[in-house]
Amino acid sequence: MTTFRVLAAASFASTVVALSGPDATGQKVVPVSFSRPTPRLPALHKRAGTYSQELNNNLTGGGYYAQVTVGTPPQTVDLIVDTGSSDVWVLDSRADLCRSTAKQDYYGYCLSTYDPSKSSTYSVVSQGAFSIQYVDGSGAEGDYIKDTFGIGGADIKALQMGLAENSTINSGLLGIGFAANVAAFKPYPNIMNLFQDQDLISSQAYSLYLDDLLAETGTILFGGLDTEKFIGQLKTVDIQPDRYGNYSSFTVALTALTTTADNGTVTNYTRAAVPVILDSGTTLTYLPSSMTRRIYRAFDAVDDTSGTGLVYVNCDYLTDMKNFTFDFQFGGSDGPVVKVPIDEMVLDNVRQYIDLGLDVPSTPFKNICSFGLQPSSDYYLLGDTFLRSSYVVYDLTNHQIGLAQANLNSTKSNVLEITEESGIPDASGVASQVTVEQTATGLPGAGNAGELPTVTVTSTGSPSSSSSGNAGPRGVPPPNWEVLAVAAVAGISGLVGAGLVII
Numbered sequence: 144m145t146t147f148r149v150l151a152a153a154s155f156a157s158t159v160v161a162l163s164g165p166d167a168t169g170q171k172v173v174p175v176s177f178s179r180p181t182p183r184l185p186a187l188h189k190r191a192g193t194y195s196q197e198l199n200n201n202l203t204g205g206g207y208y209a210q211v212t213v214g215t216p217p218q219t220v221d222l223i224v225d226t227g228s229s230d231v232w233v234l235d236s237r238a239d240l241c242r243s244t245a246k247q248d249y250y251g252y253c254l255s256t257y258d259p260s261k262s263s264t265y266s267v268v269s270q271g272a273f274s275i276q277y278v279d280g281s282g283a284e285g286d287y288i289k290d291t292f293g294i295g296g297a298d299i300k301a302l303q304m305g306l307a308e309n310s311t312i313n314s315g316l317l318g319i320g321f322a323a324n325v326a327a328f329k330p331y332p333n334i335m336n337l338f339q340d341q342d343l344i345s346s347q348a349y350s351l352y353l354d355d356l357l358a359e360t361g362t363i364l365f366g367g368l369d370t371e372k373f374i375g376q377l378k379t380v381d382i383q384p385d386r387y388g389n390y391s392s393f394t395v396a397l398t399a400l401t402t403t404a405d406n407g408t409v410t411n412y413t414r415a416a417v418p419v420i421l422d423s424g425t426t427l428t429y430l431p432s433s434m435t436r437r438i439y440r441a442f443d444a445v446d447d448t449s450g451t452g453l454v455y456v457n458c459d460y461l462t463d464m465k466n467f468t469f470d471f472q473f474g475g476s477d478g479p480v481v482k483v484p485i486d487e488m489v490l491d492n493v494r495q496y497i498d499l500g501l502d503v504p505s506t507p508f509k510n511i512c513s514f515g516l517q518p519s520s521d522y523y524l525l526g527d528t529f530l531r532s533s534y535v536v537y538d539l540t541n542h543q544i545g546l547a548q549a550n551l552n553s554t555k556s557n558v559l560e561i562t563e564e565s566g567i568p569d570a571s572g573v574a575s576q577v578t579v580e581q582t583a584t585g586l587p588g589a590g591n592a593g594e595l596p597t598v599t600v601t602s603t604g605s606p607s608s609s610s611s612g613n614a615g616p617r618g619v620p621p622p623n624w625e626v627l628a629v630a631a632v633a634g635i636s637g638l639v640g641a642g643l644v645i646i
Contacts (some may be wrong), residue, residue, distance in 0.1 A: 189426075208222070220233050223528075224321055225318050226421060227424045229321055229323075232273065235259070236258040240313060264290050272286065273307070274326070284308065286306060287304070289302060315512055317334070319335060324392065326424065338366070353549075364558060368559055372553050377569075383395060393422070395418070395473050396416045397473055399476075412437050421535060423526070446508075455493075457489075458512040461512070471483065479530070481548055483529055491512050514619060534547045536543065538561065538566055
């Protein structure tokens with residue numbers, strides 16, 4: 144199978160945003176914040192009854208990094224936060240990728256590693272039993288281990304995780320999905336189970352606030368939600384079980400996808416409800432081809448996913464239709480609606496590569512952007528291009544998702560605990576979007592080759608080589624442009640909003 148590499152964005156200075164507002168004394172909530180990419184993230188912070196974790200927004204790789212600690216004494220490790228998978232795994236400091244210059248030239252340097260020999264609380268659960276394979280041929284394998292795991296100021300004792308000794312992926316993952324979906328042949332209590340079992344949170348639930356594309360920070364609250372981070376009423380929809388009746392992914396019913404033009408014209412592109420997975424490990428939005436074809440016709444977009452791996456659209460939409468939105472509704476006519484602005488779906492990220500020799504197909508427009516909406520025939524995924532506009536509460540205990548419009552660039556905080564008995568509370572957010580002055584300018588600078596290969600995970604059903612049976616992580620299909628291999632190694636400027644991958 145094809146092996147992908149991600150053309151990475153450069154690092155941005157990260158900042159810590161303190162959770163302001165009333166102190167959540169007595170509440171079992173673990174707040175986790177995230178920021179733009181840096182080689183090392185700010186330290187974890189704890190407030191009474193809550194915990195805060197800094198995450199790193201990898202714009203081009205489509206991932207959000209958490210700085211966690213593993214072992215005793217604690218070793219700092221950066222992991223991709225992924226709602227679409229269920230295993231925590233880390234790179235061994237002696238992993239083949241980390242010791243091979245040739246492999247790093249292709250897959251990217253190891254972002255951070257863990258040395259089990261330096262931890263007094265490390266133990267082996269099953270030698271050689273950790274094995275995860277991705278559909279593009281990349282993956283990781285090694286041992287299942289247990290060790291102390293620190294996140295957001297909370298210490299989880301004896302967390303089972305994978306220790307990758309052989310890997311074609313240059314960063315470990317923090318999977319926070321259902322335990323039924325772990326990569327092991329026999330399911331085990333994963334991080335969400337232990338969060339609750341060790342009395343750190345009252346219910347297996349968390350909320351996700353990514354903020355907008357240029358924001359420096361955002362927050363995950365394990366065990367709680369923040370009413371300052373969303374607009375209007377938080378509405379719930381049921382998580383859909385798989386065909387066997389099991390809950391293994393955050394699948395909900397997308398019942399309507401419409402667009403609203405600047406003049407108020409509404410166009411409906413939905414003929415039937417679509418099961419979609421809410422997945423922070425996915426860069427773009429992937430919907431049925433029958434739906435995307437109608438949208439492409441409306442935008443005169445050019446689908447070249449079989450060639451360069453991209454869909455091309457006119458960049459003029461960014462200036463001519465600034466108030467245009469893609470409106471996603473879930474759970475029926477009374478369900479939550481999330482409006483995604485045009486600049487999350489029309490991505491100005493390919494023009495510099497045309498100058499390098501990217502052979503784009505003939506288009507009816509000269510000002511070329513890529514579309515953040517792609518066709519799919521297997522999984523239908525709502526990734527970061529959708530999630531940045533939404534506030535999402537994942538309730539694994541009660542099998543529900545809470546959704547509301549995100550209150551972008553919010554600097555206030557009002558945390559409510561989610562309990563097992565009450566589930567997602569009937570909460571209202573702020574009345575309207577906060578107004579801020581955007582100070583960030585320009586594109587990210589030169590990046591590092593091979594940041595994060597984001598690909599779809601499939602299940603092999605084998606006890607010795609298993610895979611997560613969910614959708615994430617996944618990125619943009621691979622462009623067929625050999626010229627960019629040299630550009631990636633040289634650190635050419637990264638792409639904003641989409642994880643362009645090269646073969």
